[in-house]
Amino acid sequence: MMRSTCTACWAVADRDETTMKTPGPGFDSLGQDLRRLLGSAKVKTDPEDLLAYSSDATRYYAQGNPQAVVLAGCVDDVCQVLKYANRQEIPLTPRGAGSGLSGGSTPIRGGIVLDMKRMNKILEINKGNMTARAESGVVLANFHRAVEKERLFYPPDPQSMDVCTLGGNVACRAGGPRGVKYGTTPNYVLGLEAVLPDGSVINTGGISVKQANGYNLTQILTGSEGTLAVITKVNLRLLTLPPGRKTAVIVCDSPQIAAELVSRIIYEGAVPAVLEYLSVGAIWLMNSYCPIPVALDGQAYLLLELDGSPALIEEDLEKIKGLSSQMKAREVKVIADEKQAAGIWKARKNLSPLILRIYQKSISEDVTVPRDKIAQMVKAVSEIGAQLGITTGMSGHAGDGNIHPGVQIMEVTPEAERKAEEAIKLIIEKGLELGGTVSGEHGIGLHKSAYLIRELGRDQIELMKRIKYAFDPRGILNPGKIWPDEQS
Numbered sequence: 001m002m003r004s005t006c007t008a009c010w011a012v013a014d015r016d017e018t019t020m021k022t023p024g025p026g027f028d029s030l031g032q033d034l035r036r037l038l039g040s041a042k043v044k045t046d047p048e049d050l051l052a053y054s055s056d057a058t059r060y061y062a063q064g065n066p067q068a069v070v071l072a073g074c075v076d077d078v079c080q081v082l083k084y085a086n087r088q089e090i091p092l093t094p095r096g097a098g099s100g101l102s103g104g105s106t107p108i109r110g111g112i113v114l115d116m117k118r119m120n121k122i123l124e125i126n127k128g129n130m131t132a133r134a135e136s137g138v139v140l141a142n143f144h145r146a147v148e149k150e151r152l153f154y155p156p157d158p159q160s161m162d163v164c165t166l167g168g169n170v171a172c173r174a175g176g177p178r179g180v181k182y183g184t185t186p187n188y189v190l191g192l193e194a195v196l197p198d199g200s201v202i203n204t205g206g207i208s209v210k211q212a213n214g215y216n217l218t219q220i221l222t223g224s225e226g227t228l229a230v231i232t233k234v235n236l237r238l239l240t241l242p243p244g245r246k247t248a249v250i251v252c253d254s255p256q257i258a259a260e261l262v263s264r265i266i267y268e269g270a271v272p273a274v275l276e277y278l279s280v281g282a283i284w285l286m287n288s289y290c291p292i293p294v295a296l297d298g299q300a301y302l303l304l305e306l307d308g309s310p311a312l313i314e315e316d317l318e319k320i321k322g323l324s325s326q327m328k329a330r331e332v333k334v335i336a337d338e339k340q341a342a343g344i345w346k347a348r349k350n351l352s353p354l355i356l357r358i359y360q361k362s363i364s365e366d367v368t369v370p371r372d373k374i375a376q377m378v379k380a381v382s383e384i385g386a387q388l389g390i391t392t393g394m395s396g397h398a399g400d401g402n403i404h405p406g407v408q409i410m411e412v413t414p415e416a417e418r419k420a421e422e423a424i425k426l427i428i429e430k431g432l433e434l435g436g437t438v439s440g441e442h443g444i445g446l447h448k449s450a451y452l453i454r455e456l457g458r459d460q461i462e463l464m465k466r467i468k469y470a471f472d473p474r475g476i477l478n479p480g481k482i483w484p485d486e487q488s
């Protein structure tokens with residue numbers, strides 16, 4: 001079942017060749033063995049350290065019980081620890097910042113957590129080729145700052161950018177608000193250095209912007225959620241930094257108007273860099289954080305950022321104003337004051353923590369629907385909430401159909417949890433019925449694994465398992481993820 005509380009089990013008996021066998025001889029002396037291999041400073045086994053690595057940002061769903069944490073400092077550390085884990089058949093969970101929202105880096109089978117954050121060097125920014133090469137533990141916001149200094153632009157912008165790592169972004173196919181115009185992480189990955197479970201190092205792809213060199217292993221690893229290899233370096237494509245930006249808020253009298261306007265704006269070619277759908281409740285929460293609040297005079301809002309040359313921005317803005325008026329939106333407010341615009345975007349980035357100021361628990365889903373089905377999805381989510389008597393809401397990256405339906409619980413009780421669980425199930429089923437996908441950007445990990453088979457069918461899951469076996473025949477890498485045990 002989705003969101004089960006998983007107890008950390010070391011070994012899982014006789015499932016298939018991709019599952020763990022009984023622990024190897026290194027089990028009792030895991031910490032000692034790892035210290036011998038890598039030195040004491042890189043190995044943690046104290047209970048309080050292990051607790052900090054027991055889950056990703058979804059701690060309230062499931063926690064694992066790792067026996068050791070390795071802080072990798074270089075590729076050779078990664079090779080050594082993988083070789084050892086593979087030989088001893090010890091589960092190993094790669095981890096970036098642990099900001100994931102799918103349980104991806106939660107070590108549900110215990111074993112070793114491999115923390116990649118110390119591998120945080122930007123190795124090259126090549127202006128001539130407009131590419132960069134970096135270690136996988138680089139924090140995304142630091143990478144943004146470094147390339148922007150060179151007037152270059154790396155669009156992927158998950159809202160966790162101040163903590164999440166490039167490796168985690170690649171492993172989850174992370175997206176973000178700018179996905180509507182610029183696409184998501186996979187659109188920028190040209191090549192990877194990765195370590196296979198037997199300790200061998202592969203370099204996939206390259207730094208050419210066009211590649212037709214056999215099976216695209218770069219993209220197989222992109223989105224593999226730490227189940228096939230450990231990514232140690234990434235080669236990323238860059239764009240030119242847009243010369244200007246402008247923020248606008250479209251105020252609508254109903255969520256339906258806002259949702260329909262999204263499709264229309266994009267169809268008419270006035271594609272903003274960011275096009276976020278925000279409920280009135282979301283704006284109310286954001287206002288508590290904004291130095292200059294947005295007037296609460298509508299029922300649903302679209303928050304836009306247009307970028308490009310000043311002339312192009314003005315042209316797109318005029319087009320958007322015209323469409324908004326045709327579609328009976330109440331008003332388009334251009335936020336001319338840069339401080340106010342920055343405040344609004346900062347509040348948007350912090351919307352998830354702001355929700356937790358009010359509610360004890362908030363579940364943010366990332367089921368994603370085709371853009372022309374957003375209006376139906378918005379309606380369905382609110383009906384599901386009403387039917388179950390639970391708070392639901394939607395706020396997110398509407399421009400690409402990824403509007404993050406959410407369920408909020410004011411006071412956590414078993415009954416509220418049960419209703420939330422039911423609401424999430426119905427929301428995901430509705431998303432699939434509308435032709436959507438169970439995950440637009442967070443990945444499958446643990447929490448979506450029960451639903452993937454409904455979207456892809458058994459044949460595709462079986463094929464994925466054969467790919468897993470080709471990379472990781474002993475099944476040591478991040479076991480228990482992407483498909484649930486009963487499908488193993």
Ligand SMILES: Cc1cc2nc3c(=O)[nH]c(=O)nc-3n(C[C@H](O)[C@H](O)[C@H](O)COP(=O)(O)OP(=O)(O)OC[C@H]3O[C@@H](n4cnc5c(N)ncnc54)[C@H](O)[C@@H]3O)c2cc1C
Binds near residue numbers: 116176226
């Ligand atoms: C407040 C908040 C806002 C968020 N907003 C967004 C958003 O807008 N868009 C979005 O897409 N996500 C968002 N996320 C989710 C999360 O931040 C992303 O999924 C991010 O890509 C995870 O990166 P990480 O470094 O924290 O990876 P982790 O959480 O540590 O790991 C994620 C997965 O990647 C694997 N992994 C990590 N590093 C490696 C590696 N080097 N090699 C192989 N596998 C690896 C792990 O095993 C795991 O399966 C948000 C999360 C929070 C808490």
